[in-house]
Amino acid sequence: MLEELKTLLKKNIREYGMYIALVIIMAIFSLLTDGLFFSSRNLSNLFNQMGYIAVLAVGMTLVIVIRHIDLSVGFGSGFLGAIAAILMMQYNIPILPTILIVMLIGIFFGLINGFFISYIGIPSFVMTLAGMMIFRGALLVSTEKTGTIIILNDTFNEIGNGFIPDIFHNENIHMTSLLLGAIIIFFYIISEIKKRNNKLKYNFEVLSMKVFILKLILISSVIGYVFWTLANYNGVSWTFLIVLVVAFVYHIITTKTPLGRHIYAVGGNPEAAKLSGISINKITLFVFGSMGFLTALSGILYTSRFQSATPTAGTLFELDAIAAAYVGGVSASGGVGKVTNSIVGALVMASLINGMNLIGVGISYQYIIRGAVLVAAVVFDIKTRNKAS
Template identity: 70%
Template sequence: MGFFEEAKYIIKQNIREYGMYIALAVIMIIFTISTGGLFISSRNISNLINQTGYIAVLAVGMTLVIVIRHIDLSVGFLAGFLGAIAAILLTRTGVPVFLTVIIVLVMGLLIGLFNGYLIANVGIPAFVATLAGMLVFRGALLLVTEGTGTIIIPNKSFNAIGNGYIPDIANIPGVHLLTLILGILAIGFYIWSEFNTRQNKLKYNFEVLSLKMFVAKIIFVSLIMGYITWILSGYNGLSWTIVIVIIVVAIYHIITTKTSLGRHIYAVGGNPEAAKLSGIDVSKITLVVFGSMGALAALSGILYTARLQSATTTAGTLFELDAIAAAYVGGVSAAGGVGKVTGSIVGALVMASLINGMNLLGVGISYQYIIRGAVLAAAVIFDVKTRNKRK
């Protein structure tokens, strides 16, 4: 099989995984041409990724929730409410930033565990339990912000979480050296990881890409990583938001691909009854997934509040829908059991790129909602069609 024939075959066999990357590339090319290169500028790409941060974190948690065949509608206003709690702790009680972050994350974890308990042990459908939570946290957010409407946060250390950038190790005009170094290290780690994975597969006689295709993949991904690193280094470098998102994605990627917990989560999503009969504690898995969703909602609230440098009465509005859309666009199956956290990050970037590009072109908000809805519908249709073909 020739190089191009193999490439075509691989894309066809893995269209579900590669489709979102192709969609992101097409969207970025279209907006780059339409805006005369403004879309791909260092400043805009940096802002685009930073604006995606709080939704990307939610999308990671929502991926696992949908994988186990549930949904969580409460995370939007839960993020807004916990962001307001962080603002109150910082401005009215004088709690240090580090302790504030810990308190808010623990609160999110406990609330997520409570949701999981209602669903797994009490038997309330996830839609109903989390819809009730959405209403409760919407009211709670209004309650804690009703005095001033907006709680301004003057704490520079906290606000740096959403607006700050990692320090540089040298003062070179136009280039953030530390970002370049970290990017090169990331590329090196990626290449090492891919070669190590390939060797392990060959050791156990698993099917692998041909050497030419494998090298082409390594070069292509490394060039993309290098280009993004160069773009970011041209405007302040890596932000703390990006660093936090990378850490979250790395942790959840390892959990879902390298641990028994991850295998159990996908087993429960694939067939809950079969998973239960094989000895997997489905209730425990549900608690773990919703607990992590609550903690990630808290982190999302911290990122959003720090970015705005304030807590507002409207914080969290439609966050849950953006997270769900990012997960579906990123390849999570509505039927459960299928989906990757890395895919959901790409899905979040697809939706954010659409919004950013349409804003640069001056597209009206009404048309933006229509287009975003159409993209989400197309993603679900794509999921259904590809699933039917596999059957």
Template identity: 45%
Template sequence: MSENIENLSLQKEMSDRKGYKEIMLTSISQNLRQYTMIIALFSIWVIFSLLTNGIFLSSRNLSNLFLQMVTIGFLACGMVLVIVATHIDLSVGSVAGTLGAVAAALMSRHGMNPWLAILITLCCGILVGSWHGYWISYKGIPAFIVTLASMTAFKGLTLAITKGATIGEFPVAFKSIGQGYVPTLFFENAAYNDTSIILGIIFVGAFILIDLKKRNNRTKYGLEVLPMPLQVIRMVALSVTIMVPCVIMSSYRGIPYAILLLIAVVVVLTFVSQHTRFGRYIYAIGGNKEAAKLSGVNIKRINFYIFVLMGLLTAVASIVFTGRLNAATTSAGTLFELDAIAACYIGGTSSTGGVGTIFGAIIGALVMASIDNGMSLMNIPIMYQYMIKGAVLIFAVWVDFSTKKKVA
């Protein structure tokens, strides 16, 4: 009798271990793409740091790197939702160039208040997004065709607004959006920016609290959660990912305002995509359009609002980019669409729709910006930079397709 009890106990223990192992493997496989990209990002940083004798990871260069990434980060945040819904937007680069020219012309040629110019630019972005959404959603024209037409048209419009010349020198309030840094709080003459460190601690604390709350909610409703050791490892890894850039940037001039604006957008869009009906509908459309339609989802309206949001984020990106350069040029926005699309694919967004995260897109944008920045520091000719970026994009799509084949 006692032997039977021991055998049952042993079987239960082995079953629990097997279940524990299965949960771990499932959790790792589901998040492997994002974890891999975080590891790849740090690997890229280490490699370029070695190749540039430490210049790449200097506080000044890292701050510049994040500022370079911000523009593509805004575009990638919107592009994720576009791709998840099985669309594509090829016009974001040209539209960003045009909207930047609009803001520049309003301030430099007409002496408009910078905040009013920003508001008008944002409204123009919404109008452009509405234009795209109308033709795509209600007229049934493929997004590829509509945005390809806009890509060409807005290049011409940029030339018309700028008249072929650079428009420059903007008010301080406008420039600070793209060039400004958070001021120090307590130690003005210190060798570091204390505000940046405090913000880093706040970001890490908020992330841990949200992650633990999410775990508790899943446990409460009987859903699978990561084993606690793996959860702790995950939280530590992501906390380091958040804190290290903040500490490094604090030793230069601090965290740029543009980064804080991007963080705010990421937080809002992550909430929208994961915890609102609109976000769930986007993933439902991308996962199975017919099933979503039969479930009562108004696909036309959702697609319309996706492109309106894309237009708004393109306007934000154009404002930050123009403010950082303190100029609007005829070539502004060139190849932004490539970087934004590549950032999404690198960050785990599926090219066939239905899968993708805002956080993953930001990691992808950092990878693209790091490759750009590192190659520039090494003085690699621009022709080879374009070739390498194209190779990175096709590799990311290949990984997506190969992963799907393995799952199938």
């Protein structure tokens, strides 16, 4: 059994590396903070802090999979958050129309990026670099009259700071969060069993029953621990729930639909994909439109969390999103990467930031460490890819 585990880890080092990194980071900060890092309150804050980066990381994963990059998502997120604040505070537009308008604007800007990149042929680095500067300027213009735009809409602010209600009204523990965790564990186990049976049906290699059961127990225990910890505070936040929904929807799109297969085909071998009848331009347009949608969602989550729009909102979000995607196992050469793993990558980056804040690391050193993590993730990708080939 130990030999099988070693072989499994060696063959899947790219995918499991981020989990190892996450465990090491969390263990270090837990020791340095005397267990404060794993407190219910801090874990709840951690999941809220990672929300706006996690949704960006999901979109960035697909962008990198098709061999492109999007540098505009940081200030794009800040600008779209400012648009939401202006619509509600200056024009008194209700929350639902505001969110819908911001989402549509985000998709529109994403499609513009996709159009110029796919149909005009502008390199994505150049196009999105221009977008970064345009959004930066637009953000400054939109906030120049008042500086910080304070949002007084309690319902909107609840998105980034509130928690799902407990339908059981238990005073000691948030039972709805425990139920949600149990449902996720149930569907995870069913999905893994179904996946294993399909592989056996076609005579593919699978894990031995002992290792398979160990994997189910280990991952189910981690999920259970997370939801148990959150249930002992205020329960699952709306931000965390939104991240889970985004991860689930994009997981289905990328793994269960022809569109998802086409995205990975374009990233893996564009020429072969084109010869097989896949429209590279349309796939590029969809991926960047999707990135625009998630940029808008990120802006809403960030603005709601801080209950305001500021001239500096979105600064270096693109770095954290790109780093989260690479830490999550996306390949710099395209064609490889999972959106669910990018969520773990975002958790790694958020854990770094959260832990460094708890132990009092200066912001200047934090940027140095985060940049080093990005380099390490790319080096890890190159080394594991060379070994695989």
